[in-house]
Amino acid sequence: MKIHRPIAALLVAALLLPPTAASAAPPAAGSPALPAPPKTAPPAPPKEDAISAMARELFAKGVAAWNQRKYEECRASHLAAWSIKPYRQIAGNLAACEVKLGLYRDAAEHLSALTQPAADGTRAELSLEHRRLFDEALAKIAVVDIDVEPGATVLVDGKAVGQAPLPAPLFLEPGEHMLEARTGTGAVAQIKERFEAGTQRNIALQPRMPQAATTATTTPTAATSAPPPVAPTAPPVAPPDTRVRDGVVIGGLALGGAALAAGVALAVVSNGKSEEADEALHSVVKDGGVNACSDPAFRARCDALADANSAEGTTWRLAIAGFVTAGAVLGGTALASVFWPVETPRAAASHAVHIAPVVTAQSAGFTIGGAF
Helix, strand or coil: CCCCCCCCHHHHHHHHCCCCCCCCCCCCCCCCCCCCCCCCCCCCCCCHHHHHHHHHHHHHHHHHHHHHCHHHHHHHHHHHHHHHCHHHHHHHHHHHHHHHHHCHHHHHHHHHHCCCCCCCCCCCCCHHHHHHHHHHHCCCEEEEEEEEECCCCCCCCEEEEEEEECCCEECCCCCEEEEEEECCCCCCCEEEECCCCCCEEEECCCCECCCCCCCCCCCCCCCCCCCCCCCCCCCCCCCCCCCCHHHHHHHHHHHHHHHHHHHHHHHHHHHHHHHHHHHHHHHHHHHHHCCCCCCHHHHHHHHHHHHHHHHHHHHHHHHHHHHHHHHHHHHHHHHHHCCCCCCCCCCCCCCCCEEEEEECCEEEEEEEEECC
């Protein structure tokens, strides 16, 4: 029997990918199977590409994991499928697995996305089963509607979540959170509050410009008081130019993330191919013994077994290539972000001449200074 490669660590990486909306019906409480999702993967276009086929296969694996009460695998497969092709049929199943795992905030985000307007402008209604799951998740988290001027960037605990107006409320874990809004003009609004589970609030943020520092001035009280000489001031130093380095880092993160997602998806597919090959081998040995492939009667089945082994090996090698590529790109990006040289513009020399009057009780004159 072939030893399966463990993929639990690989699926952890897939959990970092951002979840979004889909619409397969969630399970009823205590039921062993998802009641509403189709028995097969979502309907595919007439000419389905390899990426779409991979997403459909991951969707089917997620449904099978749910039926076996393997909720971690169920969520991982649906999340990987969504990262490849964001079919709306995935989100309901994904949210059901997350409720089982106690990930109520993630489940609420996926179920909320099901009500977002479709391409034709119509807004879908949640089914009774989806509504039950939504209510269960909302009882464990806080819901916050943010009222702020359009275009302002909204941040939660220092992390940007989008620009106003946000498409949906914020779903927060119970506890203390910092809410912030920043505009393109530099205006900022901050509020730090504690949020309780099961509550829904509306918070208005009004960004304001930071107050400019004021300087105290003094007025001479005697005719003999003289202003101090004006010393020449150095011109401000221009900030370093980091545009090239930032472009390399952003591009590296995007490429490394794509390679990592592809590696995770291919590893999941490879594991499935390995299971298929094991089942085929067991069947051949059971019917014809260990030397069954020497019998012409088993030639077709042995050829199919060889094809399954070849497909499993190919997908696994591609997965390894994806992980190696992701590691190399992300490692190189990290090094570039630290060691990439940045150009510091040279400040222009000042050739101005500064003249200041000097008046005392005994004499009067001028001071002259500058750089030549």
